[in-house]
Amino acid sequence: MKPNPIKARALQQIQQQLGHTFASTALLIQALTHRSHSAKNNERFEFVGDSILNYTIAKMLFDAFPKLSEGELSRLRANLVNESVLAELAREMNVGEALFLGTGELKSGGFDRASILADAMEAMFAAVSFDAGFAAAEQVVCRLFAGRVKAVDFKNQGKDNKTVLQEALQSLRFALPKYRIEKQTGEGTDARFEVSCDLGELGFICTAEAGSRKAAEQETAKEAMAWLQQKYPLKKKK
Amino acid sequence: MKPNPIKARALQQIQQQLGHTFASTALLIQALTHRSHSAKNNERFEFVGDSILNYTIAKMLFDAFPKLSEGELSRLRANLVNESVLAELAREMNVGEALFLGTGELKSGGFDRASILADAMEAMFAAVSFDAGFAAAEQVVCRLFAGRVKAVDFKNQGKDNKTVLQEALQSLRFALPKYRIEKQTGEGTDARFEVSCDLGELGFICTAEAGSRKAAEQETAKEAMAWLQQKYPLKKKK
Incomplete structure (x- = not known):
């Protein structure tokens, strides 16, 4: 498969962002190919890439936080x-432009779908390891993350967003947030949840969409x- | 911490089994130290070791089965x-003898507890990587697995034990197995489930214990x- 000039440029830029130039561009292309586009897609790559990412982040955190417990x-x-973090990274790198999607996915905005972007990121980590070895992939993940x-917030070490929000509201003596599923479509890996978070008396409501209720919340x-932090700047603990 | 002569011998044997001689024995000792024994234990190591194991097996399977899907x-x-597999490996390597356990765990048979053995195995993979780099740990996992x-059964590619059993019983026209929780103790990471599997009319019942109901089943x-296979040898499909 020869990419057209626009794709070729996008592929070039992604390699700059990754900090890795592929000896085999075919590997990068496969990592960016969604199953809707062709049978030679990124799903198997993603399986390997996911574990490269998990190891590398585990090791980075192990080294960076020598006093934290396994649970933390x-x-x-x-x-x-x-x-959500992987999709954020992918958007920063304009991965959407470089994706190879089937017609249906293209039309329905698949190039900006979080799940597709996140999968492509993981697949690219695998592609780098196939191209130049595990250490090269580890280095790419280290650079990106x-x-x-x-920036991991020491104060909120490892607390998830819902816990952080709840504690902040409690300390300000406001009511707890209410989460609600607004819309649910698809099943299994195609499931999408739209969830709202309502701060009640504060008059703030927002919604988000993700592949699971938990992620959307x-x-x-x-x-x-x-x-909340803009409206009620919290004092920083030392 | 200086290990006594018996421990020293067990540590020696484990290194032979791992195929890795530690430059820093302290790392191996920490990997074998349960939290009941001291604060400098293997829990943080396990966090890293788990991801080394996951990556290495992912890569081995990716290479060995080029036609399988991500799900398979x-x-x-x-x-x-x-x-259960990790504990099996640990028992083959006599890891139990080399463990450093608190008095309570020692008395209650912790040296042969599957969860403790499995955690020590994962922690040792991390210890090898800290001692000699990621590739050394990868090599150890590859050798052991x-x-x-x-031996992965192509016929039952990736099917879990319950599915395999169910299909075998159906093909022989027997009733489906009945699983039952016989005993449940502890919570969270300390939870233990004893589950029985009853083949009804066939008159076979067995029990197993694990950290989750699913694992025990x-x-x-x-x-x-x-x-069942001994009693009703199944024909092999080509």
Whole structure:
């Protein structure tokens, strides 16, 4: 498969962002190919890439936080390795432009769908390892996640967004947030949940969509927390 | 911590089994130290070791089964990477003898508890990587699991034990097995489930214990299947 000039440019840019130039561009292309486009797609790559990502982040956190327990490290990793963070990274890297999607997915906006973007990211980590060895893939993940690992909030070590939001509201003596499923479509890996988070008396409501109810709730909690922090700047603990 | 002569010998044997001689024995000792023994235990190691194991098996399966889908690879991995297989490996390597346990765990037979053995195995994979790099740990996992990956039953590709048992019983026109929780103790990571599997009219019952109901059921299904195969040898499909 020869990519057209626009795709070729997008592929070039992604390699710059990854910090890895592929000896075999075919591997990168397969990593960016959704199952809706062809049988030679990124699903098997994703299986390997997911575990490269999990190991690399585990090791980064293990080194960065020598005093945290296994449970705390697990929570931190769950906050860093999930569809929403991977999709965020993919958007920063304009991965959407480089995706190979089937016509249906293209028309329905698949190039910006979080699950498709996240899968492509994981598949690319595998592609790098197939192209240049495990250490090369580890390095790519380290580079991409370095900022996020550094930014891990010590105060909220490993707490998930819902817990952070709940504690902030409690400390300000406001009522707890109400989460509600607004819409649910598809099943299994195609399931999508639209969830709302309502801060009641504060008059703030937001919604988010993700592949699971839990993930969507976490998304809304993050947004609500960002709003709350602007409105009621919290004192930082030392 | 200086191990006594008996422990020293057990540690020596484990290194032979792993195929890795530690530059820093302290790392091996920490990997074998349960939280009941001291604060410097294997829990953080286990967090990293688990992901080394997951990656290595993912890669082995990816290479060994080029035609399997991501879902099939995932199922195969779940059959290879679980408490029961890890404990089996640990018993083959006499890991129990080398464990550092608190007095309570020692008295209650912790040296042969599947969850403790499995955690120690994962922790040792991390210890090898800290001692000599990721590739060394990958090699250890490959050696230990090579036989099991080769032995993956193509016919039952990735099917779990319960499914295999159910299909075998159906093909022989027997009733489906009945699973029952016989005993449940502890909570969270300390939870233990004793489950029975009853083949009814066939007059076979067995029980197994594990950290989750599902895992215990899988164990009993495996044992029941072994019994069934002896009693009613199934024809092999080509």
